[in-house]
Amino acid sequence: MRRVTKIAAAGVATAALAFTSAACSSDDSGSSDKGVGLAFDVGGRSDASFNESAARGYDKAKKEFDIGGKELTARDGETEADREQRLTSLAEAGYNPVIGVGFAYGKSVNKVAKDFPDTTFAVIDEASQAKNVAGITFAEHEGSYLAGVAAALKSKSGNVGFIGGVHNNLIKKFEAGFVQGVKDTKPNVKVDVKYLYESDLKGFQDPLRAKGIAEGMLDSGSDVIYSAAGLSGTGSIEAVAAQDGAWAIGVDSDQYRDKALADYKDSILTSVVKNVDVAVYDLIKSVQDGEPLTGDHTFTLKDDGVSLATSGGFVDDIQGDIDAAKKKIADGEITVSDTP
Structure with a gap:
């Protein structure tokens, strides 16, 4: 007989929170640098999986470089226009880089990036289609x-x-x-x-x-x-x-x-x-170093990307x-x- 536990209910609660608080975010003053704009996929930073890994790289970079940051989370069932607006709001506020976590941001990152040529963008699990975009994929x-x-x-x-x-x-x-x-x-x-x-x-x-x-x-x-x-x-x-x-x-x-x-x-x-955390950290570091990563980057088994x-x-x-x-x-x- 299977024992009854609470993890599924907790997961649904987490998902519901992500749905109802898509516009919610966290701001950190950090140094004079505005910092990183991070757009999570559905599930948010506490999904015990993909987003959480990205959050680790983001947290590490903010602490190491003493910079601020803002997080926004996607909601279930949103449109392409919703994703574009989320990324645009981060770029307009001066965050650099702006990172879309997940393939769902592929089109929106590459589209919005063209309107902000001085900002570095990145998208996880999709290719780059703009000069100022890093497309980060994994094997x-x-x-x-x-x-x-x-x-x-x-x-x-x-x-x-x-x-x-x-x-x-x-x-x-x-x-x-x-x-x-x-x-x-x-x-x-x-x-x-x-x-x-x-x-x-x-x-x-x-x-x-x-x-x-x-x-x-x-x-x-x-x-x-x-x-x-x-x-x-x-x-x-x-x-x-x-x-x-x-x-x-x-x-x-x-x-x-x-x-x-x-x-x-x-x-x-x-x-x-x-190792999404490594990829996110490396991307943020490249911007801090004044040599932002752009173009496509694939992390393979051979180089411990997976x-x-x-x-x-x-x-x-x-x-x-x-x-x-x-x-x-x-x-x-x-x-x-x-x-x-």
Whole structure:
């Protein structure tokens, strides 16, 4: 019997707060420099995943360079015009750089940047299309391949699952790498793939829906579930933690170390970590140094832009296999597909 816990309810409360306070922000006076304008994706800085990682880099840079900053958070169901206005308000107020966290800001960042040629903009998970924009992307498929290796080796049932938040090109990269890693390791292991939503960005802040899908996978025999769904993934982790012998694989941040998930950490096998914090810090530093980054920058497995967490020691017994797979990818012996 699965125990009833509060993480899904807490996740919904967090998501609701993000929805109702999209215009809310925090200001820091810092030094005479106006500082950084940071536009979070839905879920906000406390999503235990992607946004939270960006926030770590932002916080580190503000402290190190003694600068101010302002945060704004996207709401569920907003329009392109809403995102453009959010970015415009930050640029007009004098924040530099202005950073959009998430692919949803791709069009708006590149459009608004043209109106503020003296401001450096950046967008996470999308390409640059303007001279003063840094497009920061990651090789999520490579990190997910290692997660697939771990899942195949740890599964006792021969069935594993993948839950994606939204069925778009970015999340399909996670799926592609994971499935390839599983199949390259143990071809007979079955992979159950499901998405929360086809295109609605609510897929990144619906932990209750993720919990239900994860429970269905567990009931069907999956004993390792990897979720690439932002805040929604907390619901999946909760479901897995209630099932004896099952493992969850986290995403974006090392979710074993997340305080909000402390009650479930012993069920988190590993996490595919995207070093968004490093990318955000580097971008802010470049502006502070007077040599702002622009153009496209991809963080790969080879340069530790993505990695597989080892917290908890649950993959210690298979670390040799994981390291061998990582080396083959870095050396070009294995090419990981970025499409299913």
